[in-house]
Amino acid sequence: MPRSQHPSTTALATLNLAEGRELGLSRGANIVMPNLTPAAYRADYEIYPAKACIRETAEECQSCLSRRIVALGRKIGTGKGDGAGRLPGGTIFVI
Numbered sequence: 001m002p003r004s005q006h007p008s009t010t011a012l013a014t015l016n017l018a019e020g021r022e023l024g025l026s027r028g029a030n031i032v033m034p035n036l037t038p039a040a041y042r043a044d045y046e047i048y049p050a051k052a053c054i055r056e057t058a059e060e061c062q063s064c065l066s067r068r069i070v071a072l073g074r075k076i077g078t079g080k081g082d083g084a085g086r087l088p089g090g091t092i093f094v095i
Contacts, residue, residue, distance in 0.1 A: 007031040013052035020052070021065070025072055032069070034061040 008024030008031065016023065021032060036058045037045055046054060053061050069076055 005031050007033060009033070010035065010052050011048070014048065014050060017052055022068060022072060025069070025074065032065050034058065034065050036061075 006029045008021045008029035010033070012020035012024045014020065021029075025032070035042065035053050035056070039055065039057050042054050053064075056064065066076060
């Protein structure tokens with residue numbers, strides 16, 4: 001499914017802090033979503049216990065995700081990430 005979006009979610013990172021998102025990306029995910037909620041409000045949106053990245057700033061989260069994606073040998077997409085066209089092989093969209 002060349003136009004499908006498959007997210008590697010924060011829930012995967014919460015289940016496995018060391019490499020949860022990486023495991024999702026290595027198994028076909030092509031979307032990650034950094035937590036952009038201001039740090040002062042993140043606890044208000046903690047939908048499950050011990051949610052990953054709850055204390056990081058938005059900048060720290062995006063920087064961390066970028067390093068993790070590049071370490072997997074993948075590229076960060078620059079488009080909208082809406083699946084409107086074929087996703088180039090190995091591209092991860094951060095939305």
